[in-house]
Amino acid sequence: MGGAKTFNWAGWSSLILLLLAWELGARSTAALQVYLPPISEVIGASGQLFIAGQLGDHALVTLERFFAGYLIASGIGVSVGIGLGYFRSLHNLVGIVIEFLRPMPSVAIIPVAILMLGIGDSMIVAVTVYATVWPILINTIDGVRHIDSTLVDTGRTFGLSRWRILWQIILPGASPYIVTGLRIALAIALILVTTAEMVAGSKGLGFFILDEERSMNSSNMYAGVVIVAALGYALNRLFLALESRVMRWRHGMVARETA
């Protein structure tokens, strides 16, 4: 199953063409280079910053905050989501509150968080948790709701306690939805960490990018942007690799259904 993965030549060629256009475009106009230095210079700047240890430190700080926020949000989102999806009365209690809070753009919470937590790690993590929890929560609730009652009845006729039904039937049964929520949340978490760092950080890639921009150091600024992009890409690949392991049962099933 799965099929052998072949190297995507067309896709990578497009990326290389884009970078080439960037390089040549930037080199053709001297005036432009202040705002858009050639990619070769950006790469050179990244290398130097890494050797100096500067960029690596910032990236590490950002990653730490990212993982703290993402993992806390995952824990809260999945467990609360299962509770709200399974116990209808619980959902009746807080459903409307969720519907009010959820559509609010999450960055609007940053000033509130600064007011309450000051500027620092806890504020950035808190903001990340807040923004990240929604897609996980909503998808988990959805996933639990989509579980066929026969599956729950199967657990009951086998004498499973309510706790074991949640753990052994509801959680794996809802897992395809939960995974979707976790994947959406991954991108959101990175956005929020960098944004919060730009607003109120003294470390981290978000801070670094804005700081270099303010120092008119555009090569360094772009180096930061490229690193954030690479980080996002790598995290997504890591997620997909983990997902294809944990959700192996699902992939063949979906392939069969859509064939």
Next chain:
Amino acid sequence: MPILEVKSISKSYRQAGGNTTAAIGSISCQVEPGEFVSFVGPSGCGKTTLLMTIAGLLAPSAGSVLVNSKEISSPPPDLVLLFQEYNKSLFAWRTVLGNVRFGLEARGDRSSNASSKARSLIDLVGLKGFENHFPWELSGGMQQRVAIARALAYEPKVLLMDEPFGSLDALTRLELEDAVLRLWAELKTTIVFITHDIEEAIYLSDRILVLSRRPSEIIEEMPVDFPRPRNQVSTRAEARFMEIRNTIYRQISSPAD
């Protein structure tokens, strides 16, 4: 002493409009240990409701169900229900082995030889070699075999089967009928079976309870005394087989008045 007693249970549902519909009028019956008893009735007569109630998954509106002389209020430990919809009842995230092992885990068997017990059950239902397949990789008949093995792994004293072969093709159905009879003889469980297929009920059972239309009641009790092991060709060819079939058919098809 009967292993299962149903004492004048009835069940009505409240509908959206506020009216109540009665699914089960009043049903009483007893099942002896080791018996194979079938309920036969027209579709929509509340057969599934009856079985869900006996399984402790639905509470009756009135009356009681006793397993081993004890009144039940939740799914009793000695009894397991096999659903018609094997595709909804099997755990898609577990392999065949994992699904069957679930039956053992559910009754607390996490011993080191649980896996070998599960394997021998998989062997017994004729799925040797498919231990590491996922349910979606199997045909409907094979999936229902997995569900049967999982139920047997739980070692229930009473196995309730809700039209287990209703969505399978005719040939697979005959195969599984024989498989269930073989397992029943070997493991000496009690089976309560529901079907709308009269001949299936005759072929399998020691005793048939015929249900009326909604609100369902037992309108006839028919002992079936063909020798065992039964045979899909010779048992079904007996004159008495047709006789029983026709008697039941007349009762189900015409309103009993």
